Amino acid sequence: MKIWSEETEDIYRLPEISQEDINHIEKEIKKDLPESYKELVLQKNGGYLNVNSVLIEKGNLDYIGIDHIYGAGSPGILDSPSVIKEWGLPDHLLIFSGEGNYWFALDYTANTPSVIYIEQESNKLVKVANSFDSFLKNLSTTTTTFTDDELDMKWSKKESDKIFSGNDYTLIEEVLLSFQYDENLDMNWYMTKALELSTHPNLMVREVVVSILRNNAEEVLAEADLTNQELLLKALRNLLEDPNHDIKNEAEDIIESNIKKLKR
Numbered sequence: 001m002k003i004w005s006e007e008t009e010d011i012y013r014l015p016e017i018s019q020e021d022i023n024h025i026e027k028e029i030k031k032d033l034p035e036s037y038k039e040l041v042l043q044k045n046g047g048y049l050n051v052n053s054v055l056i057e058k059g060n061l062d063y064i065g066i067d068h069i070y071g072a073g074s075p076g077i078l079d080s081p082s083v084i085k086e087w088g089l090p091d092h093l094l095i096f097s098g099e100g101n102y103w104f105a106l107d108y109t110a111n112t113p114s115v116i117y118i119e120q121e122s123n124k125l126v127k128v129a130n131s132f133d134s135f136l137k138n139l140s141t142t143t144t145t146f147t148d149d150e151l152d153m154k155w156s157k158k159e160s161d162k163i164f165s166g167n168d169y170t171l172i173e174e175v176l177l178s179f180q181y182d183e184n185l186d187m188n189w190y191m192t193k194a195l196e197l198s199t200h201p202n203l204m205v206r207e208v209v210v211s212i213l214r215n216n217a218e219e220v221l222a223e224a225d226l227t228n229q230e231l232l233l234k235a236l237r238n239l240l241e242d243p244n245h246d247i248k249n250e251a252e253d254i255i256e257s258n259i260k261k262l263k264r
Contacts, residue, residue, distance in 0.1 A: 003040065003139065005048035009243040013047035014071035025072050029080070031094055031108055033072070034132035046071020048243075052169070052204045055138040056117075056128050064117050064128065065169030066104060066139070067203045070096050080105075089118065099201035102167045106132065119167060157189055164193060172197070173208045180215060187220065191231035198238040203247075210239050210250045217258050 007013075022038050046069060053063040070076040080095040083103070089095075094113070097104040106113040107127075115135040117126040129135035155163070160175050176193070179185055190212075197209050213235055220232045239251035 002050050003136065004044045005050045007048045007244060009245070010047040011243050012068045012070060012076075014045040014073045014076055017041060017045050017072055022072055025078065028078065029094065031106075031113075033077075034106070034113065036133045036136055037096070038072075040069065040136075041072045045073065046076050048203065049139065051139040051141050052202075053140055054128060054135060055140060056126060063140075063170065064126070065167060065202050065204065066097055067201070068097055093118075104128065157186065160193070164197060167202075169202045169204050172200075172202075172205050176205075176208050176212055180212060187216075187223075187228050188225070188231070190216070191220065191228050191235070195231050195235040195238070198235040203244055206239065206242060206244065206247055209235065210247050210254070213239075214250065214254050217254050221258055 019038075019042070022033065022041070026033055048068050049066065052067055053065050056062045056064060070079075072078075077094060077096055080093070083089070083095050084091060084093060087101070089103075089105075092108045093105040093116075094108065095103045095105045098118075102117070102119045105116055105118060107116050112131050114127060115129040115132060117128050118124070129138055155175050155178070160179075163171055163175050166172070176197070179190055194209050194213060197205055200206055200209070213232060217232060220228050223229075236251050236255055239247055240255075242248045242251070
């Protein structure tokens with residue numbers, strides 16, 4: 001399976017490295033990196049992935065969203081010690097993906113490091129795979145389809161806020177889309193959430209945000225509420241700076257399609 005995305009503007013990609021560079025990094029971090037990780041970064045030194053989730057190795061099948069892997073260097077796995085110190089994480093970990101308060105890490109408590117997922121805010125720790133090799137094999141692209149009953153499902157704003165602050169990207173997508181069918185939608189709250197999520201680290205979430213902005217732009221710009229219009233424009237401005245070309249182009253198209261309304 002092709003792992004790396006072909007994104008040309010990739011905030012996680014580092015300059016190419018050699019095996020000699022990797023040897024120096026292993027000495028610096030005082031850990032032996034998995035061979036499969038070294039093979040990956042020799043192909044491309046970190047970046048966005050051509051997948052959006054990883055299957056957890058446990059009895060009941062479940063997925064956790066992931067869209068990038070750090071490169072061998074800094075910013076990258078060499079920043080792991082500072083992240084560990086800042087967030088009070090165990091020293092035997094090596095962070096190789098994540099943003100803010102959630103991470104994927106190699107756990108070196110065994111001879112072959114396992115892969116774990118850490119969610120700092122909820123103190124959630126999940127063993128994802130027994131090895132980095134298994135982790136790579138379990139990467140996949142998950143898609144979400146909704147039945148009529150699921151589209152009718154209602155979440156409160158309080159429940160939704162909690163979901164939006166978490167890392168279940170498929171659920172974030174589901175909740176965002178479901179509110180488009182709510183006849184009593186609080187548009188001010190909805191546009192506020194769209195703005196907050198317009199810079200989300202997960203690509204799938206930002207793709208959903210630009211989709212709902214397109215679907216709601218005409219309605220928001222036609223109403224008298226200037227606050228909602230400003231929230232919409234701020235979210236679009238964020239997406240104009242998105243590292244993903246498709247999202248950036250979509251934001252540009254939304255603006256061009258509504259230029260007369262934006263100028264009024």
